[in-house]
Amino acid sequence: MGANPSWLxxxxxxxxxxxxxxxxxxxxxxxxxxxxxLEGRSLQLDIRNAGIGMRMYVASGAIEVSLxxxxxxxxxRPDARIEAGVGDLMRMAAGxxxxxxxxxxxxxxxxxxxxxxxFQKLLQEAPIDWEGQLAKVVxxxxxxxxxxxxxxxxxxxxxxxxxxxxxGTEYLRDESQDLAWPHEVKExxxxxxxLRDDVAxxxxxxxQLKAKRA
Amino acid sequence: xxxxxxxxxxxxxxxxxxVPVNEKADRVREVFDxxxxxxxxxxxxxxxxxxxxxxxxxxxxxxxxxxxxxxxxAAGTGDLTIAMSRLVKDQGRVVMSDINMEMLNQGKQRLxxxxxxxxxxxxxxxxxxxxxxxxxFDIVTIAFGLRNVTDKDKALREMNRVLRPGGRLLVLEFSxxxxxxxxxxxxxxxxxxxxxxxxLVANDEESYRYLxxxxxxxxxxxxxxxxxxxxxxxxxxxxxxxxxxxxxxxGYKF
Numbered sequence: 472m473g474a475n476p477s478w479l480x481x482x483x484x485x486x487x488x489x490x491x492x493x494x495x496x497x498x499x500x501x502x503x504x505x506x507x508x509l510e511g512r513s514l515q516l517d518i519r520n521a522g523i524g525m526r527m528y529v530a531s532g533a534i535e536v537s538l539x540x541x542x543x544x545x546x547x548r549p550d551a552r553i554e555a556g557v558g559d560l561m562r563m564a565a566g567x568x569x570x571x572x573x574x575x576x577x578x579x580x581x582x583x584x585x586x587x588x589x590f591q592k593l594l595q596e597a598p599i600d601w602e603g604q605l606a607k608v609v610x611x612x613x614x615x616x617x618x619x620x621x622x623x624x625x626x627x628x629x630x631x632x633x634x635x636x637x638x639g640t641e642y643l644r645d646e647s648q649d650l651a652w653p654h655e656v657k658e659x660x661x662x663x664x665x666l667r668d669d670v671a672x673x674x675x676x677x678x679q680l681k682a683k684r685a
Numbered sequence: 686x687x688x689x690x691x692x693x694x695x696x697x698x699x700x701x702x703x704v705p706v707n708e709k710a711d712r713v714r715e716v717f718d719x720x721x722x723x724x725x726x727x728x729x730x731x732x733x734x735x736x737x738x739x740x741x742x743x744x745x746x747x748x749x750x751x752x753x754x755x756x757x758x759a760a761g762t763g764d765l766t767i768a769m770s771r772l773v774k775d776q777g778r779v780v781m782s783d784i785n786m787e788m789l790n791q792g793k794q795r796l797x798x799x800x801x802x803x804x805x806x807x808x809x810x811x812x813x814x815x816x817x818x819x820x821x822f823d824i825v826t827i828a829f830g831l832r833n834v835t836d837k838d839k840a841l842r843e844m845n846r847v848l849r850p851g852g853r854l855l856v857l858e859f860s861x862x863x864x865x866x867x868x869x870x871x872x873x874x875x876x877x878x879x880x881x882x883x884x885l886v887a888n889d890e891e892s893y894r895y896l897x898x899x900x901x902x903x904x905x906x907x908x909x910x911x912x913x914x915x916x917x918x919x920x921x922x923x924x925x926x927x928x929x930x931x932x933x934x935x936g937y938k939f
Contacts, residue, residue: 483924485922486746490742532750537922
């Protein structure tokens with residue numbers, strides 16, 4: 472990822488995101504527990520289409536949000552990095568980040584995948600109420616109105632994203648046959664398990680035969 | 686704030702005027718002795734109340750937790766102290782300090798009137814010579830005070846010394862507007878309206894002229910970021926507020 476757009480340097484937006492995330496985490500005990508296990512860990516989120524990068528770092532039981540340090544060096548590398556297009560992020564927001572959709576997406580994870588997953592789970596367990604956060608700044612009524620507009624816009628985008636990925640997934644399954652149906656994946660997995668058991672039994676028999684010959 | 690180690694012939698800025706280094710502290714003290722009584726009214730008037738949002742943003746990013754120890758330097762009438770004392774709760778402590786005894790007394794009176802007692806201490810402190818052991822505090826804040834300090838680098842090193850490893854520094858200060866077109870409007874406001882308001886409300890035009898001049902002489906966002914890093918802080922970043930009229934710098938002690 473290249474440098475961030477200049478308007479983001481020094482933008483209060485990063486601080487606002489940090490404040491919102493930490494408030495929500497504080498209000499969700501499960502998320503707070505997860506945060507403790509991420510102490511000292513960092514995740515970099517690069518939004519490919521927008522050319523925006525953001526670093527999340529957990530220190531003293533709180534998430535710090537900043538721009539990725541420049542220049543990037545071996546010393547300041549994050550533990551994990553997720554590079555995603557806006558569409559991937561929308562799918563994640565729509566709760567479609569299961570294995571099948573991950574394969575279909577253009578999402579790229581580098582570094583410690585466990586850390587990346589923990590961050591993802593943490594943020595899923597602490598859904599941010601943007602309306603509530605906004606109300607603290609602009610008051611309840613405008614916040615409600617703004618958030619309703621936001622929700623409608625996001626709802627439309629989410630619906631479009633769902634349709635797009637749903638249609639895309641159907642195409643990959645039915646037309647190009649690049650993706651399998653869940654029942655096919657299940658059958659394949661059962662076959663693998665059977666094969667694994669058969670191999671284990673065969674290994675045991677060979678071992679017994681060897682013992683007899685000796 | 687007098688620094689006896691500085692040679693007599695060295696000068697520093699006091700607004701747009703150059704004064705001997707040893708005189709700056711006294712000149713600043715005179716300004717704040719003069720404005721102390723009208724400090725809150727003038728802050729609200731000059732910033733149209735926005736200073737409260739700037740301070741709240743600083744507190745939110747400092748995120749004080751129950752039991753933590755905080756030092757509020759150049760605390761003025763105690764806006765940050767009040768907010769932090771609520772968040773660190775009874776098991777924590779906030780030291781409210783100012784180099785100017787008149788300001789500190791105003792602040793102390795204000796806190797007492799609000800019933801804020803128990804976890805707040807009041808101390809007259811020069812930010813260049815902080816009278817605390819190394820690694821004492823979890824948070825150090827200085828809001829609209831650093832530009833009045835004679836030796837800013839020394840003060841920042843002191844702030845680093847008294848913070849515990851992992852502790853955070855927050856510097857809220859006037860800075861350089863970054864929004865195109867805002868600079869000239871801000872100049873007009875600062876050099877024409879501010880002194881006028883000072884004359885009409887506080888009967889003190891000169892002090893408010895100094896305020897406008899001292900803001901222009903203060904390092905811009907990137908320069909101050911470099912100074913904070915030079916003082917030993919890591920992960921330093923700044924946030925422009927109201928188009929860069931004010932900037933909040935945050936750094937951590939490693």
